[in-house]
Amino acid sequence: MRQATIWVLLLLASALWGIEYQWPVKEIRLTGTFGENRYDHFHSGIDLGAGEQDIYPVSEGELIFAYEEGGAAARLPSGMGSFAVVEHLGGVRSLYAHLKRGSLAQGPYLLPDQALGVMGETGSSLGVHLHFTIIDSDTDNIINPLLLLPPIVDSARPNIRRISLEQGRDSIPLDGETPVLSAGEWELVIDLYDQSDLIDHYWPMAPFRVTVYLNGSEAVYLTYESLQFQGDHHVLVKSPGFSYADFYRTETEISLGRITLNRGETQIEVVASDFYGNEVVAQRSVVVR
Secondary structure (H helix, E strand, O other): OOOOOHHHHHHHHHHHHOOOOOOOOOOOOEEEOOOOEOOOOEOOOEEEOOOOOEEOOOOOEEEEEEEOOOOOOOOOOOOOOEEEEEEOHHHEEEEEEEEOOOOOOOOOEEOOOOOOEEEEOOOOOOOOEEEEEEEEOOOOEEEOHHHOOOOOOOOOOOEEEEEEEEEOOEEEEOOOOOOEEOOEEEEEEEEEEEOOOOOOOOOOEOOOEEEEEEOOEEEEEEEOOEEEEEOOEEEEOOOOOOEHHHHEOOOOEEEEEEEEEOOEEEEEEEEEEOOOOOEEEEEEEEEEO
8 A cells, every 4th residue: 555645644634634625616527627737737636617716715724825817927827817825724825816897705714605706707618617736735736626525426437548658760560460569669649538437528527546556566557646846847756757858649648757677578457547436447468579
């Protein structure tokens, strides 16, 4: 069993302290997940749709910042439009972006039943939705909000469309006959996405966990738990430190780094699951000489 992360411990402590987190909307329609490809960066939160509705703090807390679109924008995150930041017990901060202009609460202290704004489409938005982010103020890590929010029902499994191995200019698909490869290091590339049954149209979301086994032994472990700022970019923590540039190839195609293939037959198993435990397994064989 893997060592518990700080967020598992926080969840346990929250239960002991009686802290309860709620969804920031009454009608829950998850339209974007943590870590998705946003074309030049990892998605730093989740998106919620279902049209214009009131937005509530996920727990009681202090409204420490509110920005109305059109105000002085120096040193503010671009693209968020009107947004608010609430600080909760334990240093947890929640951010609510793309709020309807003129709907922001004045604070300073908010209870869970007090609306802090209305879902809108200010900033860089393709439609009315809420971008919701969780931040650990002690480490400045950005945390997958699904780790704190109550569970919802989602029965759709992730989809593995293609698996390939690359070495130099060679790209070998693993979706047909068993290939014969040379021994050494190969880059493992997977076309993978999660599709929620909470929406009725195609939108490729990020899964929550991907594990790769070589002949039954774990070779790669990836989890979309948190993002950490390193240098001038974010990396996926514990995963194992993938940056956006190293990780995403296309909208849904990811590189899981290099694996070492030794002579003989190798069984490659890829297991991908979403946050709610829906799982897909893909098995491939290669012959290495």
